Amino acid sequence: MKKSEMVDHIAATHELTKAEASRVLDTVIGIIHTDLKKEGRCSIPNLGTFTVSKRAARTGRNPATGATLKIKASKVTRFKAAPALKEVAAKAKV
Numbered sequence: 001m002k003k004s005e006m007v008d009h010i011a012a013t014h015e016l017t018k019a020e021a022s023r024v025l026d027t028v029i030g031i032i033h034t035d036l037k038k039e040g041r042c043s044i045p046n047l048g049t050f051t052v053s054k055r056a057a058r059t060g061r062n063p064a065t066g067a068t069l070k071i072k073a074s075k076v077t078r079f080k081a082a083p084a085l086k087e088v089a090a091k092a093k094v
Contacts, residue, residue, distance in 0.1 A: 006025055007021045007022045007025055010024060010025060032044075032050060035050075036050060036051075036052055036077065044082075045082070046084040046085065047081075047082055047084075047085055048079055048080050048081040048082045049079070049082070050077055050078070051077070051078050051079075051080070052075050052076070052077060053075070053076060053078050054073065054074075054075055054076075055073060055075070056073055057071060057072055057073040058071050059071070
């Protein structure tokens with residue numbers, strides 16, 4: 001689902017204008033960003049938990065040339081689905 005489709009769904013479900021629904025969605029995304037920056041995690045009930053974790057430096061390969069590369073250490077966002085979300089995914093049509 002695209003962001004515009006999410007905005008349309010929120011607007012229709014809660015009788016909001018598309019502009020108001022867009023601000024609501026942007027606020028939720030902003031809260032996730034802020035929590036990840038400040039605390040390194042954000043938990044949303046029935047959805048899951050976003051966390052920041054460290055990825056160690058490693059050696060990789062350029063697939064086109066086969067040359068080895070040094071990949072710097074970095075921080076990445078991880079997501080662990082809540083049991084309720086896993087249950088929905090198990091019943092999803094694929």
